[in-house]
Amino acid sequence: MNKKCDFQILSDLNDDCVYLDSAATSLTPRCVTDKIGEYYNCYNANIHRGIHDWAERATGEYEGVRPIVKEFIGADQDKEIVFTSGTTHGINIVANCFCSDWTSKDTVILSEAEHHANIVPWQQLKARQGLRIEVIPLLPDGHLDFNRLSMAIQQVKGRCIVSMSILPNATGIMLDYQQVSQMSRDHGATVLFDGAQSVPRVKSDVSYCDFLVFSGHKIYGPTGVGILYAGDGLLDEMPPYMGGGDMIKSVRFERTTYNDMPWRYEAGTTNIAGVIGLGVALNWVENIGIENIYQHEKEISDYAQKQLNGLDRVSVLYPEAEKLGLVVFTVNEAQSVDVATLLNTQGVAVRSGYLCAEPILVSQVGRGVLRASFGIYTTQDDIDRLIDALNKVMAIL
Amino acid sequence: MNKKCDFQILSDLNDDCVYLDSAATSLTPRCVTDKIGEYYNCYNANIHRGIHDWAERATGEYEGVRPIVKEFIGADQDKEIVFTSGTTHGINIVANCFCSDWTSKDTVILSEAEHHANIVPWQQLKARQGLRIEVIPLLPDGHLDFNRLSMAIQQVKGRCIVSMSILPNATGIMLDYQQVSQMSRDHGATVLFDGAQSVPRVKSDVSYCDFLVFSGHKIYGPTGVGILYAGDGLLDEMPPYMGGGDMIKSVRFERTTYNDMPWRYEAGTTNIAGVIGLGVALNWVENIGIENIYQHEKEISDYAQKQLNGLDRVSVLYPEAEKLGLVVFTVNEAQSVDVATLLNTQGVAVRSGYLCAEPILVSQVGRGVLRASFGIYTTQDDIDRLIDALNKVMAIL
Amino acid sequence: MTIEAEIQDIKEMLDDIPDDFAKYSTIIEMGDELEPYPEEFKLDELKVPGCQSDLWLVAERKDDVLHYRATSDAVIVKGLVALMLQILNDRTPEEIRDFDTDLLKELGIKGLLTPGRQNGVGSLVQRIQLLAA
Amino acid sequence: MTIEAEIQDIKEMLDDIPDDFAKYSTIIEMGDELEPYPEEFKLDELKVPGCQSDLWLVAERKDDVLHYRATSDAVIVKGLVALMLQILNDRTPEEIRDFDTDLLKELGIKGLLTPGRQNGVGSLVQRIQLLAA
C-alpha cells in the first residue's frame, strides 16, 4: 500500500524528507485541503443561524460530518458526537462536566502511561474539589497490570471513572481495552478511552466505553478539531463547559436555557472548516479501510522494531512487546536531542524528549527518548533510511 | 475601495450573491487560504516539541503570529497574546481563570446589548460560586447609560470586572469605550472588551483595557481561532483553563508545574493552520489600513441606514444613531424569517432572528430582526440590490 | 393516494415554477388555505421547538387516522406546514411512522430538512411522527 | 574584536562547511574545547530553563568584563554554548546588554532562536543578557 501520492507534501519536491512523526501530527491528504478550500471559496458562512444559501450549505456539510463520525466509531446516534477542538478539549469536557460535582470520595483511575492530556485535567479537578487519582502501573513487559487495576476498582467507594489511552503514545503498546472495559463496568465504573493514537489505526468500537476522544490532526484531518463521543444521556443534564452562542436555547439575564446534545458542548463559532475537513479525512480512511491501515502499520512497526533491536547501541523501550504505529528508543551514551538534531540534517524527522508523557518515561527511561512513528504513507524504505541515518549519527556521537 | 478581487468566493461565478452577513463570519481572501494550504503542503508538523525542519518551520510561523497580533492591537509583549479557538473561548478563559475565586461579593458589569458569549459564561460562574451580575441598560438612543454605569460601579463592594462589547453585534453602535475604561479604572475595576465586531473595523488600542478578545473568522481569517489579549501579569498565577500538553513545564503524578504565559492557556495541539492563517489575514488588513476599512464601512453603513430608513414598512433599530458595520431592522407586518428566506431567493444573504443577543432584542424589538452587515468587499451596489430585493419581497408579504 | 404519490404530485407542481421566489409565493398561498388553527390551542405545550418563528401543532384521532392541525406566524413556515399536512394528514399511525422523511428531499425545497436549521419543518415532521407513535 | 566581527568570522567558517551534518560535527567539536565547567556548579538554580537537555550557566565579574562558564550534557547544545561564549564571553555588561540577538540569525543555524523551541540557545542568550543587567 503506497499512499504517498495522495499527499502533496510527499511529492517529489519533498522526496528527501522521511517523516516519522505521525504520532505528533499526521500529514494531510489533498482531498482534505481541497475541502477546506471549498468551504472558504464556495460557502464561507457561519452555521445553524443563517438561512441563506451559503449558511444552509455550510450547516449541511457540518452536520453531515456527525453521521460520518458516528459510523466510523460505531456510535448509535448523531447526538452522541460532539465536535471539539481536539483530544485535550474532549478530556477537559468530561473532567469538568461529567465529574463536575465529584469530590474526595470519587476516583479517577489512570494508567501510568497516559499522555499529559489525560493527567493534568484530573489533577486540576483534584486541586479544586479533591477527587482521588489512582495510577495503575505497567508490568515489566509494558502491558497494564490488571491485578492492580482490579484491586483499585474494588477499593473505590464513591463514583469512579477509568480513563485510559487505548494506544499510549509513549509505548505504542495496545491496551487490552476490552478487558479494561469489562472490569470497569463490572464494578459500575464509567469508561473514558483516549483514542488519539488508536482511532487512526485500529477499528474503534464505542460499545466498550462511555466516552471516546480523539483529534482530527492525527487522523489525516485538519488541526484544531476533534471528537468527543459521549454515550446517550451522559452529558445531557450536566452544566456545560464553555458558555456562549449556539449552546443555548434561550438567553435572558434572569434565566438561560441550554441547548440539547450535542450543541450544548459546541459553544460559539466552532472550527467549521476543520469539522468539514475532518469528515473528508474519515471518508478517505474508510475508503482505504481501517483494517488495511492496521495491517500496514503493524508490518512497518514490526519491521522498525526489529531493525532498531538489531542496532548495538540502541535500546528499544519494551523491546519484546508488539508495537503499533510507533517505536520508542534511546541511543546509549548519546542524548536524544543530539540524535534527533543530527537525524534531521539527513532528512529524517523523529520526535525526541518526553513525548508529553513524562511520568512513564521518567520512571522507565529516566531521560528523553526518541520516537519514530508511522502513518499510512510510511514505507519500509523510510525505515531503512532511518537506520542508515542512525548509523551515521552514532559514528560521530 | 473595491477589494472583491481578493476573494475567490466573490469571483464571477458567485457574482449573483450579495453577502450581507459579515458580522456572522467574514469572507476569506485568497492569501489566507493559500497560507493554510502552504502549512499542510510544506511543513505539516506539530509545533514546539519537534526539532525537525517541518516542526521548526511550523513553530516559527506559529510564534511569528504573536508579534503580528501584538502590533495590530497595540500590546507591549508577545506573551500577552494567547491563541484561543475564538471570542467565546477567550471570554470563558477570563471568567473561569481570572475570576476563579470570585464570589457573591464580587461583581461583573455587562451592558444590556451583549452577545450571548459575554453573558452565559458569567451566568455559569454565578451559578457555581454566586458572583453578582449587573446589567447596564442602553439609553433610548442606543448608547450606554453612563449614569447607570457610574452608579453600578460605585456600589461595588468586592472585586469588579466590566465586560462589554466595543461594537455590539445587535446594535452596530460603537461603545464609548474610552469612557467605560476610565470610569471603570477610576474605581479599580478590571476591563474586558469584546472586540469581535470592533477589531475588524476600528483601530484597537489595548491600553484602554486589561483583556481584549476577538475571533479570526470575523476578521478575514480562518474559523476555529481567536485571540485573548491579557495584560502582563493578569493571568500568570491563575489556575489555567484547560489542562493538557504544551501548557505544562513538567508533569508528575505528585506535582505538575504549569507553563509560563502565553502557553499556559494553549493546552494541547491548537489550531496550528488557523493561527498561521490568522497572521496572514491581519497582515492583509494592515496593508489595506484599518483606517481605510473604517472609512469604507462607515460610508456603506450610513448609506444602508439611509436607504432603509427611506422604506415605509421598514423600522431600523435606533434609526438616528450612527452605525458601523451593520444595520438591524424589521419589516412591519412581516416575520423576519420570511423576509430573509425570500431575500435569499434573490441572492441576498442577510441574518434573521435574535442574533445571539436575545436580551437586547427581546426588550427593544420583541421579535426576531433582520441584520445586514458589511465587510471590506461590500459595495454601494450591494446595498442597492438589498433595497430592490426588499421592495420585491414586501410586495408579496 | 399514497404518501409517495402525494409527494410526487407536489414535486411536479413545484418543478413547474421557474424560480425560488415564485415557488415560495406559491407556498405562501398554500398557507392561506390551511384549516384554521383555534386560538385556544396556541399553547406553549403545543409549540414545536427549534424554529425562528412560532409553530404550533395539535393531533387528534379520527377513527383509524390521525388528523393534525398546525399553524405558524411566519407565512413561509405556514405554507410549508400546509404542504406537509397535505402529504401526511388523515393517515393511519402506521403510515406516518413508517414514512421515510428522506423522501421529502425530493421536493427540492432547499434546506428543508437540514439538521440544526431553524425553519422548523424538520422538527415539525419529527413531532408529527412522534404523535403517531 | 567586536561582537559583529566575531559573528561574521564564525559565519564564514560555517558557510565553508558543505552540509548541515558536517556543520553540527564541527559545532560538537567546538564543545570539546569549552572551558571545563565545575561539577559543583551543576545546581538547579544555575539551570537555564526551556531546554530538552540540561544547560547550566554561571557568570563571574572579572575587572570590567563578564566571564561566563556554561555546559550541557547534550553535545550539540554544548557546542552551541561554546559558539555563543566565543561571541559573548569576556565583554563589558554594556556590550552584552546592547547586543541585538537578531544578529545571531546570520549564523544560518536553523531554528537557533525560534521562540518556543527546545534547544535552549535562545534561553541561554536571554540568560546571558539578564546576568549582564
Ligand SMILES: Cc1ncc(COP(=O)(O)O)c(C=O)c1O
Ligand atoms: C460582539 C460579539 N461577541 C462575541 C461573538 C462570538 O464570537 P465567536 O462565535 O467567534 O466565538 C460574536 C460573534 O457572533 C460577536 O458579534
Ligand SMILES: Cc1ncc(COP(=O)(O)O)c(C=O)c1O
Ligand atoms: C495518547 C494521546 N492522548 C492525547 C493527545 C493530545 O492530543 P491533542 O494535542 O490533539 O489534544 C495525544 C497527542 O499528542 C496523544 O498521543
